[in-house]
Amino acid sequence: MDGAEAHPRDLAMKEPVMAIDPTQFDVRALRGAFGAFMTGVTVTTTKDVDGTPRGFTANSFTSVSLDPPLLLVCLSKTSSTLATFRGANAFAVNVLAETQQEIANTFASKVSDRFxxxxxxxxxxxxxxxxxxxxxxxxxxxxxxxxxxxxVILIGEVKAFDATDANGLGYARGGYFTLGLEQKAVAAAAGEAHVVVGAIVEHEGKVLLVEDETGGLRPPSTGRDGERGSVARLKNKLFQMGVDARLGPLYAVYENDKTGVQSIYYRAAASAASADEGRFIALDEIPWSRLPSQPLTDMLRRFEIEHREQRFGVYFSGGEFWQARRAAGDK
Ligand SMILES: Cc1cc2nc3c(=O)[nH]c(=O)nc-3n(C[C@H](O)[C@H](O)[C@H](O)COP(=O)(O)O)c2cc1C
Structure with missing residues (x-):
C-alpha cells in the first residue's frame, strides 16, 4: 500500500512473481509492483481529543463516490496515528502541490511535531x-x-472541499515527480540552448561514472560532442557501453549558469554493476573533487542523500534542493 519504499531496482524485475501460497510473496517485490501505479500524494490529518493535530503522508487516496460524496485512504495498522483516526469525528485529506515535497517527507518521517x-x-x-x-x-x-x-480503510464523507490550479505532486516507483519538471524538460529539449541528456545509472548503491577528456568523472550522457543530446541517443550510448539498464523517472533539469547548457538527467536501474566503459563507484566513495562542475556535484550529492533515505525527489535546480534541506533544519 505505502509506496514509500518502492525502488527503481525493482524495475529490473524480469521473471513473473508466482506463489502457490500468496502469503509467501516477497513483500518488497510486491510493493515495487504496486509502485508502478502512479499516484498523487496527500497528507491526511485529524486531531487528538486534546486538539493536537496529527497526520501522515498517504498515496493510497481514492475518490469513491459522488453521491454521496465519498473518498478513501488506507492507513497502516502500525501507524502511530491509528488510535487517533479510530476515535476521530473528522479527518481531512490534503492533496499536496508539486512544491510540497518537503511536507510529504515530514509527514512520512518520525519527527515529533510534524505541524x-x-x-x-x-x-x-x-x-x-x-x-x-x-x-x-x-x-x-x-x-x-x-x-x-x-x-484499515478510512472512508470519509466530504463535508467541505476546495481546489486550486496548482499542479499536484506525483509519486511513482518510490520517487516524486512533477508535471512542472516534465514540462521544463520538454521546453529545454525543444529550445535553442544546447542540451545534454544523461542518466544516473545505479546498481546496489553504486553509480556508473565515465572519465571525460579532461580526466573529470561524470555520469554517462549525450550531447557533449556537439550533437544535441536525446533520450534515443542516451539509450544507444548505454547499449554501446555494455550497460544493461532501464531508464526510470526524470531526476533533474538544470541550466549551467556559466555555459548556458541545459542538462536533463534520468534515473536508471542497472541489472548489474558492470560496464565496458566507465566504472560503478559506491556512492560514499565518489571522488567529489573529480566532478567537473558544481551543478553535477550538487545533483549527485542530492542523489547520494536521497538514495540513503530511499526517497527520491525532483528539482528544477540543485539550489532548490539545498534550500529545502536547510529550511527543514539540515546543515
Ligand atoms: C509517498 C508516500 C506515501 C505513503 N502512503 C501511505 C499510505 O497510503 N498509508 C500509510 O499508512 N502510510 C503511507 N506512507 C507511510 C507513512 O506516511 C509513514 O509510515 C508514517 O507517516 C510514519 O509515521 P507514523 O507511524 O506516525 O504513521 C506513505 C509514505 C510516503 C512517503
Missing part, C-alpha cells in the same frame, strides 16, 4: 487540519472504517 514548520488552519466543517498551499483539500466526516489486512 511545527507548516501553516495550517481548521477545516470549516469538522475542524481537521487543512494545509496552506494544498492543491485541493477535503474536510470529511468518518463514514466507515474497514479492516483490511495490515491496513
Amino acid at each position: 511545527a514548520q507548516i501553516a495550517w488552519r481548521d477545516g470549516p466543517a469538522g475542524g481537521a487540519p487543512i494545509l496552506e498551499g494544498a492543491a485541493a483539500w477535503f474536510d470529511c466526516a468518518p463514514h466507515q472504517m474497514i479492516d483490511a489486512g495490515d491496513h
